[in-house]
Amino acid sequence: MEKYRDYTAVDFLNDESFLRWLTNPTQTENDFWNGFLKAYPYKKAEIREATLVFNLFHSREEKLGLNETYEIWNRIQQEAKVSKRTLFLKFLKYAAIFLLVFLSGGISYYFIQQTEKPIHFELAETVQTGSSEARIVLADGSEVSLEKQISEISYSKNGRQLIVNNDTINQQAGNQKEQINKVIIPYGKKSMIILSDGTKVWLNAGSQLIYPSVFINKTRQVMLIGEAYFDVAKNPDKPFIVRASDIHVQVLGTRFDISAYPEDKMIQTVLEEGKVTLKYSGKGILNREYSVDMVPNQKIEFNKSTGESKSQMVDVSKYVSWKEGMLEFEKADLIRALKQVERYYDIKIRLADPMIGLYKLSGKLDLKDEPEEVLNVIRLTVPIDWQKKSNGDFVILSK
Numbered sequence: 001m002e003k004y005r006d007y008t009a010v011d012f013l014n015d016e017s018f019l020r021w022l023t024n025p026t027q028t029e030n031d032f033w034n035g036f037l038k039a040y041p042y043k044k045a046e047i048r049e050a051t052l053v054f055n056l057f058h059s060r061e062e063k064l065g066l067n068e069t070y071e072i073w074n075r076i077q078q079e080a081k082v083s084k085r086t087l088f089l090k091f092l093k094y095a096a097i098f099l100l101v102f103l104s105g106g107i108s109y110y111f112i113q114q115t116e117k118p119i120h121f122e123l124a125e126t127v128q129t130g131s132s133e134a135r136i137v138l139a140d141g142s143e144v145s146l147e148k149q150i151s152e153i154s155y156s157k158n159g160r161q162l163i164v165n166n167d168t169i170n171q172q173a174g175n176q177k178e179q180i181n182k183v184i185i186p187y188g189k190k191s192m193i194i195l196s197d198g199t200k201v202w203l204n205a206g207s208q209l210i211y212p213s214v215f216i217n218k219t220r221q222v223m224l225i226g227e228a229y230f231d232v233a234k235n236p237d238k239p240f241i242v243r244a245s246d247i248h249v250q251v252l253g254t255r256f257d258i259s260a261y262p263e264d265k266m267i268q269t270v271l272e273e274g275k276v277t278l279k280y281s282g283k284g285i286l287n288r289e290y291s292v293d294m295v296p297n298q299k300i301e302f303n304k305s306t307g308e309s310k311s312q313m314v315d316v317s318k319y320v321s322w323k324e325g326m327l328e329f330e331k332a333d334l335i336r337a338l339k340q341v342e343r344y345y346d347i348k349i350r351l352a353d354p355m356i357g358l359y360k361l362s363g364k365l366d367l368k369d370e371p372e373e374v375l376n377v378i379r380l381t382v383p384i385d386w387q388k389k390s391n392g393d394f395v396i397l398s399k
Contacts, residue, residue, distance in 0.1 A: 185226070209222060209228060246302065278300055297314060333361075335351070
């Protein structure tokens with residue numbers, strides 16, 4: 001018993017006796033662990049945290065719906081907010097992202113246990129797919145490759161059929177439960193998806209969309225990692241909700257763009273037409289939730305670190321031109337523009353001097369051109385030069 005007095009939550013999750021107690025406890029094991037908690041009451045927090053994470057990732061054999069997934073994700077986030085243990089807080093953070101990306105359904109605790117370093121979770125957080133292949137993951141776990149540079153996906157109204165680049169695929173109907181699908185688009189590719197309700201979604205490079213094949217609940221909920229443009233089909237009786245990192249957007253029928261890449265400090269929402277309600281939580285002691293009704297041509301940026309938001313009226317076309325293979329900027333920080341170029345072409349761009357990233361860029365970039373030509377256009381606008389390394393990476397130099 002004494003050996004457990006210095007255990008962390010992660011240590012408990014790696015202990016065979018502790019796991020037996022959680023899964024199939026005997027009277028002897030109940031007596032042991034109850035006695036341990038009486039002898040070392042200060043370990044209750046670690047035991048509670050370990051039990052929570054174990055239950056979230058191991059207790060269900062069937063796949064979770066989106067609502068259940070959101071609830072679990074929020075519970076993990078709340079645990080992380082109140083925890084003062086830095087190491088386990090980091091573990092909870094990555095566990096939450098891991099759940100968010102992979103929907104917890106087919107993920108067992110033992111898979112998580114065998115990952116040796118937090119970097120595995122970081123890869124999930126930054127939406128790296130492990131390959132350059134775009135694909136759909138269906139509710140039964142099977143995958144469909146999206147071979148084209150710009151793929152097109154559409155669903156029938158009942159969600160049982162989907163057409164992928166003119167190929168028809170049949171799905172089994174769910175048993176009164178949403179059948180969750182996921183589209184994964186790596187850097188260098190894009191996709192357009194028509195959901196079963198008629199909503200159109202343009203998914204930008206390096207993004208994922210998680211959604212049911214047919215919406216059977218009172219709301220139409222999807223989860224976004226990365227950037228997407230939504231043209232939402234109108235249905236006054238069934239609001240459409242997009243959850244993206246620290247915010248969620250609720251609409252009835254409208255057109256808007258959300259950029260919420262995990263590695264970006266800012267979440268950006270731009271409304272083109274209609275009305276949306278943007279909700280997000282502030283930071284600090286009160287952790288107050290804010291709600292903003294956006295109007296057309298409004299842009300709201302939310303800082304994930306500080307919880308602060310900034311609103312302004314803009315020319316929306318500059319923020320949604322990526323759908324048409326263009327990038328348009330007006331006094332944008334060069335670093336942010338280069339990040340979009342990186343994602344579109346699936347290349348690496350490094351700044352020789354970080355101060356270069358503060359240059360302001362205005363104008364249009366035609367993404368149908370090769371990346372070298374795009375950098376040449378940028379070079380005409382701001383005082384930079386560039387070099388291409390033997391490994392294919394680009395280095396931006398100051399003139």
